[in-house]
Amino acid sequence: MSEILVLVDHVDGSVRKTTTELLTLARRLGEPSAVFIGPGIDAAREVLASYGAEKVYVLEAADLVDYLVAPKAEALTQLVERTSPAAVLVPSTPEGREVAARLAVKTGSGLITDAVDVQPGDPDATTTQSVFAGGYTVTATVTAGTPIIVVKPNAATPEPAQGAGAEERVEVTVSDAARAARIVKREPRTKSGRPELTEAEIVVSGGRGTGGDFTEVEALADALGAAVGASRAAVDSGWYPHSYQVGQTGKTVSPQLYLATGISGAIQHRAGMQTAKTIVAVNKDADAPIFELVDFGVVGDLRQVLPQATQEIERRKG
Amino acid sequence: MRIVVCVKHVPDATGKRSFDPADNTVDRAGVDGLLSELDEYPVEEALRLAGDDGEVVVLTVGPDRALDAARKALQMGAHAVVHVCDDAVAGSDAPATSLVLAKAVQKVGSTGDPVDLVLCGMASTDGAMGVVPAMLAERLGIPQVTYAVEVSVDGDTVTVRRDGDVATETVEATLPVLVSVTDQINEPRYPSFKGIMAAKKKPVQTWSLDDLGIDADEVGLAAAWTRVTAVAARPPRSQGTVVTDEGDGGTRLAAFLADQKFI
Numbered sequence: 001m002s003e004i005l006v007l008v009d010h011v012d013g014s015v016r017k018t019t020t021e022l023l024t025l026a027r028r029l030g031e032p033s034a035v036f037i038g039p040g041i042d043a044a045r046e047v048l049a050s051y052g053a054e055k056v057y058v059l060e061a062a063d064l065v066d067y068l069v070a071p072k073a074e075a076l077t078q079l080v081e082r083t084s085p086a087a088v089l090v091p092s093t094p095e096g097r098e099v100a101a102r103l104a105v106k107t108g109s110g111l112i113t114d115a116v117d118v119q120p121g122d123p124d125a126t127t128t129q130s131v132f133a134g135g136y137t138v139t140a141t142v143t144a145g146t147p148i149i150v151v152k153p154n155a156a157t158p159e160p161a162q163g164a165g166a167e168e169r170v171e172v173t174v175s176d177a178a179r180a181a182r183i184v185k186r187e188p189r190t191k192s193g194r195p196e197l198t199e200a201e202i203v204v205s206g207g208r209g210t211g212g213d214f215t216e217v218e219a220l221a222d223a224l225g226a227a228v229g230a231s232r233a234a235v236d237s238g239w240y241p242h243s244y245q246v247g248q249t250g251k252t253v254s255p256q257l258y259l260a261t262g263i264s265g266a267i268q269h270r271a272g273m274q275t276a277k278t279i280v281a282v283n284k285d286a287d288a289p290i291f292e293l294v295d296f297g298v299v300g301d302l303r304q305v306l307p308q309a310t311q312e313i314e315r316r317k318g
Numbered sequence: 319m320r321i322v323v324c325v326k327h328v329p330d331a332t333g334k335r336s337f338d339p340a341d342n343t344v345d346r347a348g349v350d351g352l353l354s355e356l357d358e359y360p361v362e363e364a365l366r367l368a369g370d371d372g373e374v375v376v377l378t379v380g381p382d383r384a385l386d387a388a389r390k391a392l393q394m395g396a397h398a399v400v401h402v403c404d405d406a407v408a409g410s411d412a413p414a415t416s417l418v419l420a421k422a423v424q425k426v427g428s429t430g431d432p433v434d435l436v437l438c439g440m441a442s443t444d445g446a447m448g449v450v451p452a453m454l455a456e457r458l459g460i461p462q463v464t465y466a467v468e469v470s471v472d473g474d475t476v477t478v479r480r481d482g483d484v485a486t487e488t489v490e491a492t493l494p495v496l497v498s499v500t501d502q503i504n505e506p507r508y509p510s511f512k513g514i515m516a517a518k519k520k521p522v523q524t525w526s527l528d529d530l531g532i533d534a535d536e537v538g539l540a541a542a543w544t545r546v547t548a549v550a551a552r553p554p555r556s557q558g559t560v561v562t563d564e565g566d567g568g569t570r571l572a573a574f575l576a577d578q579k580f581i
Contacts, residue, residue, distance in 0.1 A: 098451075142543060180460070
């Protein structure tokens with residue numbers, strides 16, 4: 001069977017859920033090989049094999065993590081040239097997208113970004129994308145080189161399947177040019193203790209209607225075990241950090257359930273959440289465009305509705 | 319300091335965007351176009367970094383109408399426009415677009431002072447792939463620093479604060495550098511009346527693929543490395559239940575969530 005490379009998304013070996021989704025998708029196309037760049041393989045090995053990685057390529061070098069994108073793209077290019085995979089699957093993080101972009105140019109390969117589904121095709125994999133704020137569904141294939149497919153979070157449900165996980169250390173060479181943009185300082189974001197926004201099953205977002213107070217939004221999110229998001233209006237007002245922004249210039253989310261509270265639903269916001277399976281909104285304005293999308297909506301003051309919903313959820317959970 | 323800013327003319331997101339059924343490309347004729355909102359930020363940043371002595375050259379690729387987008391950048395204060403306009407470019411994918419941009423940046427640099435900085439928006443508002451800046455840096459062989467929220471230049475050194483995936487990072491690189499900026503970096507100015515009048519006299523150069531030494535068969539829809547096999551309008555979401563809160567809105571919301579097995 002043909003080899004499918006999966007670029008592992010991890011933080012010091014802690015493998016993100018998107019990687020297990022990609023390994024699950026890769027099994028549809030061929031035999032998954034995980035590509036692990038950076039330190040921390042000891043923490044990752046078991047997870048990668050348990051989601052079907054037949055091989056685990058470990059690319060370990062200090063040079064690969066202290067610089068932006070370019071060294072990782074060079075390393076991955078060398079691996080692609082050596083293994084001639086049938087496809088390369090990359091997680092849809094900003095870095096993943098850019099590594100994929102450079103890999104595409106280096107190898108003369110077609111690149112598809114933000115795939116929400118990948119299916120085996122004859123001969124090449126077929127992808128599904130959701131474009132123009134979710135208004136259109138596009139299917140596409142790669143016609144040159146090695147298909148390089150950047151896959152969005154929640155494109156598949158991770159399914160465990162034991163793979164051999166045969167580990168291979170790979171020596172890669174990194175050019176001086178690739179070391180030209182050096183990270184001189186890192187300030188890790190404070191962790192909220194909530195699920196990661198793009199990976200979460202449920203997202204509760206607040207907008208202008210919160211008036212700057214996210215207490216009720218956060219309480220509802222915690223009752224549901226959800227991530228918290230924010231609209232651009234809320235972020236621009238300085239009410240919530242930009243890393244939580246949902247929409248065109250923030251994160252794109254495809255959760256099972258999206259609750260928009262105090263968000264009118266401008267096209268830029270819809271671009272970031274319209275592929276959610278179930279959409280719920282709470283807004284004072286009955287004419288807010290967000291209500292055009294909802295499965296369930298409440299016209300009312302979120303300050304009344306949210307605490308009551310939170311209380312009722314806690315009661316039902318017992 | 320000489321800065322090239324890449325800008326894109328895109329269909330208005332508030333208009334009815336669609337695809338051309340003949341070739342599955344974005345329908346750019348049927349809807350009003352404008353300067354991609356996310357490209358106003360690099361224009362603003364370029365003007366700030368260039369100061370009084372620097373030069374800001376705006377580069378755009380597209381049909382005649384694409385010049386409208388570049389003109390807005392001139393009205394904001396950019397000094398000159400390079401417009402790559404060639405029928406053969408139509409339908410180009412991201413790798414081909416980055417090729418055209420790279421050749422054009424090189425040509426700008428070979429006429430006059432070398433280019434110190436290439437600025438881009440974080441993504442376009444239509445294709446929204448967010449990959450052209452990285453591809454362009456790759457083709458130019460210069461460092462890339464993307465998703466900048468703060469840029470400063472001191473001598474030959476560019477320092478950028480950026481929103482990384484898990485951390486806020488400070489990155490240093492030596493000019494020339496390609497930087498893409500987010501919408502968090504600044505507040506783009508509105509063109510003033512004076513700016514609008516002055517823009518009419520600013521130089522606009524139009525280059526063809528020939529001028530850039532690119533063969534027509536290297537770009538365009540036929541040369542794309544990907545193929546769209548089908549395009550379908552997503553059926554509009556059928557509106558569900560919307561209730562007005564009469565003191566029990568929260569309870570009813572929770573009941574809906576329980577019904578859908580979210581609790």
